[in-house]
Amino acid sequence: MTNNEHNDLVLESMHELRYFNQQLKNFSEQLSIELRSDKVDQNKTIDMKVQQADKVRNLATNIVNLSQLFTTRIDFIDVELNPNAIEQLPIQKVNIYGKFDKAKKMLHALSRKKKVKVNIKSEVKDGRIIEAYSIIDILPYLLLDNAVKYSPEQNDVDITFVYYNDCVKIEILSEGPFVGADEIKKLAGKHYRGRNALKVDDCTGRGLGLYFVGYIAELHDIDITYKSEKYSYEVNGVPYSTFSVALSVPLQ
Template sequence: MKKLEKVSFDIDRIMDGDYSTISNIDEEGILSRLESQFCQMSRRLQLSIDSINIEKEEVKSLVTDISHQIRTPLASIKMFNSLLIEGGLTKGEKEEFLERVKDEVEKLEWLANSLVKISTTESGMIQIKKEKEDVKQTILEAVNGVYLEALEKNIDINMSNLESIYVYHDFRWTKEAIFNILDNAVKYTDENGQINISMEKLETYIKIDIEDNGIGIPSKDIGKIFDRFYRGDSEKAKKAEGSGIGLYLARNILEEQGGGLIVSSEEGQGSKFTILITLQNY
């Protein structure tokens, strides 16, 4: 009877939202096994709840950060718009203010795109469709996406050993992954820097190295850079625009296709990201 009362108590506790660990059971018998199963279920529920709470905090932090970033360009647009409406500006001033408004609108668009990518990642909506495509072309398309940003900072993007190799991969999402890595490299590389891209065909993978001479990654952060929403603590890292999802998304995309993403870096010396794309035909 005491056993039944204990099991009933445990059930009531779980139903009331208390998922704390139930004491381990050493005795044998049906009731003991039942109580043990409740113990295991309770632990799993608690782990799930903890995970959900952590994710909620991460999302809350991100939304707060993006909300703060949105307020700044909106305030700027409002101010420039008011000045343009009031009139009395020279032609040069009008052109400058209109250009500034354009820049702020582009920033808002970038923030909106970040939210869409987060939503896609979190909801598991990334659907990989692998077809036989030229990896070289995938790389070149990704490079085109960061070309202007690199040009503005006078960063040289050097490509070597790129050859047309047709392998099964999702062109769109793989391009997105490579773009995210390149975009990260441009953001964290100072003016007049360099980014080197090379490709090598191995026995089972295509290996793509993207190496920069930027600010590098502190050793304490290496294990965190692929975490969702993570951004570095250094002043340069904080100043660089970003939502902290680019590398997280890149690794997920590559791993979904049987590949991977590896990083090696030294603070102040730059970083190297190694992309692996499987040669298996599936």
């Protein structure tokens, strides 16, 4: 790896880790408010209603899950620096449905802010188990984060699971900036961002999300395709259409 490539990797990694850190900060601040941390050392008990208790549990779970994403992102940096490092990563039993469900919960604050509803439809909620490297955790998070981030307000993101003997098919449908036929194959390229996506978000993204998704998918023999329907409406002058992500995850 050249010095320029190394510097680019550092900048890219810092960008992603700052984003995760901001999410972690938001969850921690919400948890602090719910637990009334300003009352520490005042010998006062924590008294809360069931609904508030559930909110506290969810916030605590999201903090734990985000810390796992930090670890996953750092593992990914190791692999980028040294491809042979993948051999050192643990292989685990993974419930692929559970990974998407976890990502949905972690993105609850963003989806609520955007007024976007994330729906998961599956024939069997517990799903089936696959063997995967630990970095697979970041794949559903990046796909759903992308869908929610680019969706117009008050729209749905629908995730459908269909199980077969040898694989599970997953489809993610959302509304997003129209992607031309000449751009579809470029989406997984490092630093590539669609023309219309740049009109919606021209400063925060670095065109790395789908690159990481593609890398992890290839590592696990997951087939993934993207499709953007012909645009039929505009939002603030930007053409929008239904965007779909189709995954085929092999089952052992």
